[in-house]
Amino acid sequence: MNRRTFLSTTTASAAITSLRALAAGKRPPRVVMRSSWQTVNIGDIGHTPGVLALIEKCIPEAEVTLWPMDVRNGVEEMLRRRFPKLRIAKDKAEAFTKDFLIHGSGPYLTAHRDVEAWKNETGKPYGIYGITMAPAGDPGLKIMRSNGLDEPTRELLNSASFVFLRDGISLRVVKDAGVKAPVIDFGPDGAFAADVRNDEAATAFLQKHDLEEGRFLCFLPNLRNAPYWKVKPTYAFDEAKQRRNDEMKEHDHAPLRDAIIAIVRETPMKVLVVPEDSTQMETGKELLVDPLPVDVKAKVVWRQNFWLTDEALSTYVRSAGLVSLEMHSPIMALGNGIPAIVCRFAEQTTKGFMWRDIGLGDWLFDLDKPDELARVVPTALALAKDPAAAKAKAAKAREFVQQRQRETMAVVAKATAVS
Numbered sequence: 284m285n286r287r288t289f290l291s292t293t294t295a296s297a298a299i300t301s302l303r304a305l306a307a308g309k310r311p312p313r314v315v316m317r318s319s320w321q322t323v324n325i326g327d328i329g330h331t332p333g334v335l336a337l338i339e340k341c342i343p344e345a346e347v348t349l350w351p352m353d354v355r356n357g358v359e360e361m362l363r364r365r366f367p368k369l370r371i372a373k374d375k376a377e378a379f380t381k382d383f384l385i386h387g388s389g390p391y392l393t394a395h396r397d398v399e400a401w402k403n404e405t406g407k408p409y410g411i412y413g414i415t416m417a418p419a420g421d422p423g424l425k426i427m428r429s430n431g432l433d434e435p436t437r438e439l440l441n442s443a444s445f446v447f448l449r450d451g452i453s454l455r456v457v458k459d460a461g462v463k464a465p466v467i468d469f470g471p472d473g474a475f476a477a478d479v480r481n482d483e484a485a486t487a488f489l490q491k492h493d494l495e496e497g498r499f500l501c502f503l504p505n506l507r508n509a510p511y512w513k514v515k516p517t518y519a520f521d522e523a524k525q526r527r528n529d530e531m532k533e534h535d536h537a538p539l540r541d542a543i544i545a546i547v548r549e550t551p552m553k554v555l556v557v558p559e560d561s562t563q564m565e566t567g568k569e570l571l572v573d574p575l576p577v578d579v580k581a582k583v584v585w586r587q588n589f590w591l592t593d594e595a596l597s598t599y600v601r602s603a604g605l606v607s608l609e610m611h612s613p614i615m616a617l618g619n620g621i622p623a624i625v626c627r628f629a630e631q632t633t634k635g636f637m638w639r640d641i642g643l644g645d646w647l648f649d650l651d652k653p654d655e656l657a658r659v660v661p662t663a664l665a666l667a668k669d670p671a672a673a674k675a676k677a678a679k680a681r682e683f684v685q686q687r688q689r690e691t692m693a694v695v696a697k698a699t700a701v702s
Contacts, residue, residue, distance in 0.1 A: 315383070317398070329596075333618070334385070349370070361592065383409065384407070445467075450633050474614045475614055500604050507532075508527060535628065535650050556583065558590075564585075568587070604673055641683050
């Protein structure tokens with residue numbers, strides 16, 4: 284049996300087993316998903332519809348309840364349009380009535396306190412789907428220590444029914460830490476499966492700005508540290524982070540700006556500068572658009588308003604590709620067959636290295652390495668000059684991601700099945 288046949292058979296077998304259980308009078312599994320971390324970033328929004336779509340496809344009989352941290356600002360309405368039967372838990376007490384907890388994708392075990400409470404108060408099973416557990420020393424991950432995972436985290440992972448890591452480095456960290464969960468493996472970020480759409484809004488915007496389908500590329504800016512103090516009242520201004528942003532912003536955005544110039548002058552493509560989080564509209568204008576030569580600027584569109592994941596995804600699927608200092612727009616684009624070049628830097632977690640794991644290592648650039656930084660412009664230009672070849676390359680990576688999704692959801696189906 285070849286790999287493709289095996290994967291199809293595995294998924295089909297899980298579905299058949301579940302349907303037989305229902306026919307025998309067993310009730311559907313009741314799953315609660317802890318996810319939806321914030322609404323100021325379309326990637327954090329995108330994790331949730333991605334995993335919901337996978338469960339809908341692979342475990343269609345499951346009754347899914349979302350236990351969100353934040354679904355304000357239009358996010359709940361967006362999710363209900365796509366998943367009209369979705370249940371949303373109002374509090375922990377409601378969430379804890381379910382059979383199985385899935386911790387959704389995130390930069391680490393984001394809701395570790397909630398997972399610990401679930402474990403201690405309910406004794407019910409749980410699993411971890413598509414997170415990063417970066418090596419010690421990565422900024423912002425206080426949960427990590429110099430010798431790897433701290434003991435509380437190790438114990439939470441030990442007791443999980445499955446632990447899926449979204450990048451190979453995190454997978455190695457967890458295995459090296461001696462975690463003993465029954466299943467520990469590479470599992471793609473849930474946002475790869477996001478399929479929410481707002482075609483009406485996307486089409487209207489593109490028509491207004493004379494952007495033709497397949498004839499423009501999206502560029503996304505990003506500072507070393509997200510200045511969330513601008514959009515979150517409880518987020519204190521950080522002088523050191525601001526200083527680092529100011530120090531590196533020209534270094535990081537110059538290669539993208541040079542790529543825009545080359546693409547506009549050497550190809551028929553136009554460029555659309557867009558945000559992934561709600562602090563980035565100003566960044567895009569300041570660092571990517573305003574410094575451009577006049578002839579180039581005439582073919583560059585700047586999106587000045589924030590958007591939700593559905594409109595963003597409807598825009599990305601109409602583009603020829605993305606060049607991004609952010610990660611989740613490329614994830615969602617690639618999950619829908621659109622080429623995406625990713626640039627990263629030391630302040631980020633190891634999530635960017637998933638591009639190597641899915642076969643796109645030559646579309647991943649570490650801006651702290653001069654030789655890699657120098658390859659951003661020629662790689663972006665090559666994508667613009669031969670979008671068909673780039674799309675074929677993206678399709679191959681997407682196929683690998685979808686294979687892993689089928690494998691991982693077969694594990695989830697087995698773990699959540701009601702005995």
